[in-house]
Amino acid sequence: MKYVIGIDLGTSAVKVLLVNQKGEVCQAVSKSYPLIQAKSGFSEQVPEEWVKMTVQALAELVSARKVNPEDIEGISFSGQMHGLVLLNQQYQVLRPAILWNDTRTTWQCREIEEKLGERLVQITKNTALEGFTLPKLLWVKEHEPDVFTDTAVFMLPKDYLRFRMTGTVNSEYSDAAGTLLLDVARKQWSEEICERLEIPLTICPPLVESSHCVGTLLPEICRQTGLKETTKVFAGGADNACGAIGAGILSDGKTLCSIGTSGVILSYEEKERDYQGKVHFFNHGKEDAFYAMGVTLSAGYSLSWFKETFAKEESFDEFLHGVAQIPAGSRGLLFTPYLFGERSPHADSTIRGSFIGVDSSHQRSDFVRAVIEGITFSLHESIEWFRQERKTVDTIVSIGGGAKNPVWLQIQADIFNAKIVKLENEQGPGMGAAMLAAYGCGWFESLEECAAQWIRPSMEFAPRREQVEIYRDLFPIYQEIYHQTKELSRKLAKYRK
Numbered sequence: 001m002k003y004v005i006g007i008d009l010g011t012s013a014v015k016v017l018l019v020n021q022k023g024e025v026c027q028a029v030s031k032s033y034p035l036i037q038a039k040s041g042f043s044e045q046v047p048e049e050w051v052k053m054t055v056q057a058l059a060e061l062v063s064a065r066k067v068n069p070e071d072i073e074g075i076s077f078s079g080q081m082h083g084l085v086l087l088n089q090q091y092q093v094l095r096p097a098i099l100w101n102d103t104r105t106t107w108q109c110r111e112i113e114e115k116l117g118e119r120l121v122q123i124t125k126n127t128a129l130e131g132f133t134l135p136k137l138l139w140v141k142e143h144e145p146d147v148f149t150d151t152a153v154f155m156l157p158k159d160y161l162r163f164r165m166t167g168t169v170n171s172e173y174s175d176a177a178g179t180l181l182l183d184v185a186r187k188q189w190s191e192e193i194c195e196r197l198e199i200p201l202t203i204c205p206p207l208v209e210s211s212h213c214v215g216t217l218l219p220e221i222c223r224q225t226g227l228k229e230t231t232k233v234f235a236g237g238a239d240n241a242c243g244a245i246g247a248g249i250l251s252d253g254k255t256l257c258s259i260g261t262s263g264v265i266l267s268y269e270e271k272e273r274d275y276q277g278k279v280h281f282f283n284h285g286k287e288d289a290f291y292a293m294g295v296t297l298s299a300g301y302s303l304s305w306f307k308e309t310f311a312k313e314e315s316f317d318e319f320l321h322g323v324a325q326i327p328a329g330s331r332g333l334l335f336t337p338y339l340f341g342e343r344s345p346h347a348d349s350t351i352r353g354s355f356i357g358v359d360s361s362h363q364r365s366d367f368v369r370a371v372i373e374g375i376t377f378s379l380h381e382s383i384e385w386f387r388q389e390r391k392t393v394d395t396i397v398s399i400g401g402g403a404k405n406p407v408w409l410q411i412q413a414d415i416f417n418a419k420i421v422k423l424e425n426e427q428g429p430g431m432g433a434a435m436l437a438a439y440g441c442g443w444f445e446s447l448e449e450c451a452a453q454w455i456r457p458s459m460e461f462a463p464r465r466e467q468v469e470i471y472r473d474l475f476p477i478y479q480e481i482y483h484q485t486k487e488l489s490r491k492l493a494k495y496r497k
């Protein structure tokens with residue numbers, strides 16, 4: 001039997017999957033690393049931690065399974081998007097990576113809008129948001145000019161990890177699309193954007209397709225992990241592109257809900273389409289295809305934050321125990337998940353979360369359910385937007401950590417008023433990366449063929465009429481909270497550390 005490995009460099013952890021030719025996950029290892037939040041709105045990670053934890057995870061994966069490493073034919077990557085890694089001429093990291101959920105760059109976004117005007121959306125298909133890479137580059141240029149001057153190349157998180165494993169410098173279209181420096185339709189770095197914002201084009205890494213073989217593993221990595229130098233390494237894709245591949249979102253009409261640290265509602269797009277920046281529009285990991293998506297910045301993160309703050313010692317399953325017994329609407333308690341600010345539908349770095357309607361009768365389980373419902377309401381804003389654009393959203397594949405709990409999956413069905421499909425393996429991005437490796441190795445003629453053989457639904461959750469109606473009534477109240485708390489959040493900003 002032959003194998004491939006999919007590596008998903010997430011925000012909370014790196015997850016490595018060993019997948020056989022039948023698409024079965026034979027072994028999975030996960031290693032976490034911390035998020036550094038030195039100030040409110042700042043979010044960084046140390047790239048060396050990604051490398052260290054990935055190497056450890058791979059070594060465990062190889063030794064635990066007693067698989068013959070010669071049989072591992074290919075490896076590919078999925079990674080958290082938009083993060084900025086800066087390297088000097090010697091390819092040394094110049095500062096910690098600034099991540100997708102870092103919102104320090106509001107002024108840089110305004111600068112981009114001022115200098116590029118409508119050309120920004122025409123070229124990149126997206127608007128300037130704090131999380132994207134270009135504003136981060138401008139922030140470094142302004143606040144750490146020496147670092148900027150020393151920069152020989154910038155990289156995205158999984159591209160840096162792959163560079164450390166192979167020694168080759170590349171990016172690929174699906175992740176490059178999230179930088180705000182890519183001409184999305186032409187699939188090339190935009191000279192115009194670089195020129196107008198005085199970013200040297202030379203710091204942009206060479207671009208390849210997601211299934212492109214970039215080389216093989218370095219001897220040092222083979223020594224540390226037990227892998228072989230013959231294993232081919234494929235470029236991989238942005239985690240949402242890989243999540244879409246791993247969930248079979250490879251043709252029109254397919255919708256994905258991914259709840260990781262962030263939350264995403266993603267819809268496949270066969271052709272380039274102009275949404276005027278209302279939702280994100282990026283290149284897919286499937287050649288010459290695209291996807292549109294809305295993003296909730298703190299989806300799974302809101303639940304993790306709540307658990308870490310109030311029940312650190314409990315597992316998620318213990319923490320969520322009892323939530324099914326709480327009625328839809330959490331007895332009048334609503335939560336907005338704006339812990340890092342928000343992206344969709346409110347691009348607002350100042351807004352913060354709130355509990356509304358706290359009553360003396362509320363118990364801990366009401367709060368936990370309200371957090372889950374609030375995250376799901378936020379994702380529902382993106383679903384409603386797609387429906388307004390006349391997209392049919394009646395079946396949604398749900399993946400990510402948030403798809404592990406059946407009660408949450410049922411809440412998704414009831415709030416989205418759509419059928420929710422859970423896959424045998426909810427680790428969409430890692431599976432998508434493994435599929436890119438399998439396709440790259442020539443095991444399949446196309447990603448669609450691979451998806452048809454490898455992706456297996458395991459459970460379905462149908463919307464329940466009574467609950468759908470309760471949530472339909474509550475949704476406008478939830479939506480109102482943003483408008484009612486926007487100004488209060490702005491006034492409170494100066495008290496945050």
Ligand SMILES: Nc1ncnc2c1ncn2[C@@H]1O[C@H](COP(=O)(O)OP(=O)(O)O)[C@@H](O)[C@H]1O
Binds near residue numbers: 013262317400404
């Ligand atoms: N057993 C579980 N039940 C419900 N939610 C879970 C469970 N385990 C993890 N999660 C949620 O999934 C999130 C992590 O998802 P994951 O896809 O691993 O994230 P990332 O790719 O960002 O590292 C956590 O923040 C948490 O909210």
Ligand SMILES: O=C(CO)[C@@H](O)[C@H](O)COP(=O)(O)O
Binds near residue numbers: 011082240260263295
């Ligand atoms: O910023 C985005 C998408 O635009 C995020 O979806 C990141 O790509 C991080 O993903 P997770 O760690 O939550 O999977």
